[in-house]
Amino acid sequence: MARRCGRATSRFTPCPGEMETLSGWLCCSLLLVAAAQAGLYTASDQIVILSPADVEAVLWNSSAATVVEFYASWCGHCIAFSPVFKGLARDIKEWKPAVELAAINCAAEENRKVCTSYGIRGYPTLKFFNAYTKAGGNGTKHNETFSLDFPRDIRGLRHKIIDQLENHAEPWPPACPPLEPTSQAEIDSFFETNNVRHLALIFEEARSYVGRELTLDLLQFENIAVRRVLNTEEALVSKLGVTTFPSCYLYYPGGNFTRLKVKAEARAFYSYALQRLPGVVRSGKPAPVSPDVLNNNTEEVWRPFNRSRVYMADLESTLHYSLRVEVAAHTVIRGEALISLRNYIAAxxxxxxxxxxVMNLLKSVNSWLQNQTGSEISYEAFEGVLDNAAQSPDAALPEGQRWVGCQGSRPHLRRYPCGVWTLFHVLTVQAKNAGGSDPQEVLSAMRSYVHVFFGCRLCAEHFENMARESLTEVSTLSSAVLWLWSRHNQVNNRLAGDLSEDPNFPKIQWPSPEMCPACHTAKTNGDHLWNKEKVLAFLLSHFAANSIVKDYLEDEGQILAKQKEKHAVRQERKAREASDLMTPPASPPAVDEKQEEEEEEGEELQEEEEEGGEGAVAPDEMVGKTTEPGPWAKPEVEAGRRRRQAHRKPSIVGMRMRDFREDIVDLDSFVNQYYKAKAMQLAASSRVRPRTLQRKEEQESGPVFGLDIRLDVVQPEKWLQKRELTGGYFSEEASHRGRWMSVLSIGFSKVDISLCVILYVLSSLCLLTMYLFFKNRFKPRRVKIFLPYTNEYSN
Incomplete structure (x- = not known):
């Protein structure tokens, strides 16, 4: 019988305890589904994320051997193993031309078919795919499940991969160098067949992996080769006087050799020292630029500096670019961006x-931001505070960039990214030294700033992945300093060999053994180990406020003077703009004034024409001068005419009116062109009817054709004057037909329009005639019905 809870009557109503259980299972299910979709790895982990679309391209017929992890994101063992696999990817990053790491999430629905096709039944499963694996190959299985005897540490996995490479079948991965031990005979003839500058010989025992690991560590570098020599090679051991295994010797042509001096006889120390030998460069990367070339660079002056120091010029340049360039990309700052900016400025x-x-200005900006109660601010307002528009005393942020410790050998290298890391390190150390209360205060401000404002969006995504993965582990101010340091080294590892790497400043695990020898040590098995206590002490000293160098800084007085000058120029510009706005624009002459000017001009022209004064112009003199006033024109009339033309607007949008000029004496062509020009001027002129200048006897109309177009017969000396008034006649007599008639007359003479109408009528009649003709031609004929013949006498 169903249990009843409370007064519930439905037998399916769960009890409160059951509700909690169901809620818990539902939350777990949702989390598992989300985890299954999200996966355990990202592109920041230097692991190839496989999908059904690219699994064949990565695993089949590849020039590199590939180690693939088949995992399920809900699997607890897979989650525990993921940091090890990520660490392995960083550890063997330099092996990439020969060995790749990949992973595929079998919990994702779209990947299940792929995992099934490779026979995956337990998680995690590692498979080793040889180079040039044929289609359909399933790879060499390392383990069915995460068994206890399988190596779960980076060192054990690294050795397992080397074993698989040594057992690799033909064809051998082309990028992988030989891993077998060498002999004295090969060493004696080595420089005859190899064009390298350095030959590193690793003397070790047979079961040691140091020589093979170094061989793979250096395969991306030119001018150096690494060979493994076993302690059983007595002739070569005795020749070089080797007594310690492992040990490294540099061998040169002619039998010269020297021992490589390192702090510890271990792989990490050998690798670091060999990569920094003279002439050793990464394949495909330009050689380092010599100091002489940098000092003689005419594009930008090189500032000599100490690589082991922090420079205030870099920090101020970073602030300038951050607040005046990156934040300026957001014209309106609201929501998450506003919160990020407040936290960043507060830190x-x-x-x-x-x-x-600088501190006075930052405090002023912080106070202004905290007092803003709205949900958004404009960058224009923020910029005013940043530029100290209120003219607070002794407060300014230098403008421009002046890189010193973050200089690059080329203009596009280092600089702002280097400055951002330096600034964040300084802030975490100052928070530690100042005894801040929140260990994540600076890190959270950095995270949100990078997420919202940092210009390199892919870099911001990688930083967010690192923060999401492990920032919750930070619980003390010291751990905050070390967290940022370790993530900076992860980024250096990922970007080593990238196009953004400066050959003069390679991406290394920092601090280097030269800067902090006590920070580096080795485990009993030879693996590198950071002494984090020494590292923390070094960081607190290196980024301390009293350790920051003040060289190359602009004088504070000059900064304040430039700021004052900038504000003076800005105020002058604003005042000029305000005065321009207050000045009323010149209004065009009224219609009445224009009408009066036209009437006065017309009366004067009529009087001069009737009097036949000496200022009259003959028709032959006006040919080619139809738009220019004669020498008799008065200055006032000419000025009025120019004003009318300046304010005259076309009646059709987009049409630009201009006076027509004709220099051809051909009278017929002249008449047509002149009528077109006058028609266009008529369409653009005002509605005031121009006064006629003709005598009564000249106004007698001639024959009319079509649309009230009159052909007037006048005397030659009156022809031009008659022609000037034709537009007026047409406009007056056609005014009752509407404005559209004036539009039709633009650009055409009356003869043109009448001919078009006549042709239109003729074409219509022709079409009608053709229609009637074909109608009669194809008229259906009457059908005659023939009755069958019958004989009346047949019956």
Missing amino acids: LAKYFPGRPV
Whole structure:
């Protein structure tokens, strides 16, 4: 019988305890589904994320061997193993031309068919795919499940991969160098067949992996080769006097050799020292630029600096670019961006160890931001505060970039990214030294700023992946300093060999053994180990406020003077703009004034024409001068005519009116062109009817054709004057037909329009005639019905 809870009557109503259980299972199910879709790896982990679309391209017929992890994102063992696999990817990053790491999430619906096709039944499963694996190959299975005897550490996995490479069938991965031990005979003839500058010999025991690991570590570098020599090679061991295994010797042509001096006889120390030998460069990367070339560079002056110091010029340049360039990309700052900006400025105002003028400005900006109660601000308003528009005393942020410790050998290398990392390190150290209360205060501000404002969006995504993965582990101010340091080294590892790497400043695991020898040590098995106590002490000293160098800084007085000058120029510009707005624009002459000017001009022309004065112009003199006033024109009339033409607007939008000029004496062509020009001027002129200048006897109309177009017969000396008034006649007599008639007359003479009408009528009649003709021609004929013949006598 169903249990009843409370007063519930339905037998399916769960009890409160059951509700909690169901809610818990539902939450777990949702989390598992989300995890299954999200996966355990991202592109930031230097692991190839496989999908059904690219699995064949990566695993089949590839020039590199590939280690693939088949996992399920809900599997607890897979989750525990993922940091190891990520660490392995960083550890063997330099092996990539020969060995690739990949992973596929079998919990994702779209990947299940792929995992089934490769016979995956347990998670995690590792498979090793040889180079040039044929289509359909399933690879070499390392383990069915995560068994206890399988190596779960980076060192064990690294050795397992080397074993698989040594057992690799033909064809051998083309990028992989030989891993077998060498002999004295090969060493003696090595430089005859190889064009390298350095030959590193690793003397070790047979079961040691140091020589093979170094061989793979250096395969991306030119001018150096690594060979493994076993302690059983007595002739070569005795020749070089080797007594310690492992040990590294540099061998040169002619039998010269020297021992490589390192702090510890271990792989990491050998690798670092060999990669920094003279002439050793990464394949495909340009050689480092010599100091002489940098100093003689005419594009930008090189500033000599100490690589082991932090420079205030870099920090101020970073602030300038951050606040005046990156934040400026957001014209309106709202929501998450506004919160990020507030936290970022608050961290700067609290922990930035700047000069007094810079600190005063940062505190002023922080106070202004915190007092903003709205949900958004404009960058224009923020910029005004940033530029100290209120003219607060002794507060300014230098403009421009002046890189010193973050200089690059080329203009596009280092600089702002280097400055951002330096600024964040300084802030975390200052928070530690100042005894801040929140360990994640600076890191959270950095995370949100990078997520919202940092210009390199892919870089911001990678940083967000690192923060999402492990930022919750930060619980103390010291761990915050170390967290940022370790993530910076992860980024250096990922970007080593990238196009953004400066050959003069390679991406290394920092600090280097030269800067902090005590920070580096080795485990009993030879693996590198960071002494984090020494690292923390180094960081707190290196980024301390009293350790920051003030060289190459602009004088504070000059900064304030430039700021004052900038504000003076801005105020002058605003005042000029305000005065321009207050000045009323010149109004065009009224219609009445224009009408009066036209009437006065017409009366004067009529009087001069009737009097036949000496200022009259003969028709032959006006040919080619139809738009220019004669020498008799008065200055006032000419000025009035220019004003009318300046304010005259066309009646059709987009049509530009201009006076027509004709230099051809051909009278017929002249008449046609002149009528077109006058028609266009008529359409653009005002509605005021021009006064006639003709005598009564000249106004007698001639024959009319079509649309009230009159052909007047006048005397030659009156022809031009008659022609000037034709537009007026047409406009007056056709005014009752509407404005559209004036539109039709634009660009055409009356003869043109009448001919068009006549042709239209004729064509219509022709079409009608053709229609009637074909109608009669194809008229259906009457059908005659023939009755069958019958004989009346047949019956």
